Amino acid sequence: MSQLATETGALNLSQGFPGFDCDPALTALVDEHMRAGRNQYAPMTGVPVLRERLAQKTMAQYGVSYNPETEVTVVSGATEAIFAAVTAIVQQGDEVIVLEPAYDSYVPAIELNGGIPVYVTLTPPNYAVDWSAVEAAVTERTQLIMVNTPHNPTGYCWTRDDLNQLARLVQDRDIWLISDEVYEHILFDGRTHQSLMTHPVLRERTFIIGSFGKTFHITGWKIGYCLAPVPMTAAFRKIHQYVTFSTATPMQYALADYLSEPSHYQQLSAFYQRKRDLFLAGITNSRFRFIPAQGSFFQCVSYDAITTEPDYNLAVRLTKEIGVASIPVSVFYHQQNDYHILRFCFAKTDDVIQEAAERLSKL
Ligand SMILES: Cc1ncc(COP(=O)(O)O)c(C=O)c1O
Incomplete structure (x- = not known):
């Protein structure tokens, strides 16, 4: 279209994507880091200062701790993170629950890994999650559930009750979660973002995926990140290492500087x-x-x-x-x-x- x-x-x-440019202060920071010679490969996991800032921001915003060394990874956009997380988890014949309408990269990532998407339909006008339908879709072979809040395309934002319902469903089962939270800083009418990381049962089994593209009006830079517990991050990095290896270096330094001012998001x-x-x-x-x-x-x-x-x-x-x-x-x-x-x-x-x-x- x-x-x-x-x-x-x-x-x-x-x-x-935004029809306007990003803050010139951000491009000036990239310029500064390029001129300072930060133009070679970044570490596979992301430059340390950016991982640290992400961990600090996460603690300040949600009160949840992630170790920047072992639980935070910088990647080339949320789409890469989704692919790497799905690949780390899904094997031939595994079922993956997809709430649809859904962002278009989820199902190809699942199918490329031999997984079987199991669909749960969200309907207008509210597009709220029908938890009895999700429960009915769970089988012995369910390996993963895909979550997206705030939701594209509907704008639906998960509530605390949604988190509790999901926790109840997965807590006695071996089910992993991918939570696509690229719109985490865009909620309206006084709502607060209900990140899956804020529920202890969910934090332990979720890849939280974010993107700077949506937050700082830089979709063309393709820089995102993944927060996940140590063993999940280790599996995730094994995929990321052979997909892109690492992400543009001067942009990572610029974003680390820019993140130190919370008003920016x-x-x-x-x-x-x-x-x-x-x-x-x-x-x-x-x-x-x-x-x-x-x-x-x-x-x-x-x-x-x-x-x-x-x-x-x-x-x-x-x-x-x-x-x-x-x-x-x-x-x-x-x-x-x-x-x-x-x-x-x-x-x-x-x-x-x-x-x-x-x-x-x-x-
Ligand atoms: C829900 C959702 N997830 C992921 C992405 C992709 O993010 P990125 O550009 O960081 O790959 C988008 C972009 O439109 C999106 O809407």
Whole structure:
């Protein structure tokens, strides 16, 4: 859809990346470290100062301790971390529970490792986790459950009750967890991020995956990290070592410096809440229906009052006819469930958000 947006010159609210640049102070730090000659391979596990800052930030934010030497690894984006974690755990015939709609790299990573995805469906308008359905999906062969909070594409944010339900389900079983928390700093309306690491039962069996791309508006740098208990980190690093070996050195030093100022990520929820509200105010008198996103930088809207056409067709038509690109949510389901929902990314400049909302309101 991004490609179609480029071809047609449409406002691109489809793919999930910011339509504005990062803080120039961050690029200045990269420049500084490049000029200081930090341009050779970083250690396989990440530069020590960045791992230490990540451990400090995690302690300050969630009150949970990770050893920077043995439990923190810097990788080339969350997508690499997801692949490495899945590969470390999944073997031929293992079942992996996937809550869908789901980010598109989970299932290929599972299948490439011979795993079998077992789907649990989340449905609009709330997309809350149906715990009886998750429980029903667990079998003797369940090896792993994939978690994503705040959730792409729906914006759903896990509650404390979700963590408790998951803990109850896994505590007497040999089930591992991957928790994709790349939107950990983007939650709205006073919500706090419920990281799986904050539940002792979950911390011991979870790969927590984060990404600087979403937090600092640098998706093109592809730098992420994985926090996990010692034996899990050891297994994870065996994969990471032979996928990318290590991650861009000057960027790691720059991020370590930049992380020492917590306001750089603490203001992100307010920053994106204002953009979400700008978009919602713009479409409030339209025929689209929505529940405000709880987190992430995506807003799902229902178009049932406008047309009965399939979501994919409508997304293409809106891109071509009114010049607003979105993503049809059916693409995040393995059987393309179509609930007539489009996902709009509001990580865009205010003028793009307002113009897009204005065009959508005319439908
Ligand atoms: C839920 C989710 N996980 C992972 C990623 C990928 O992150 P990265 O760019 O760090 O690989 C994305 C990017 O859109 C995402 O939405």
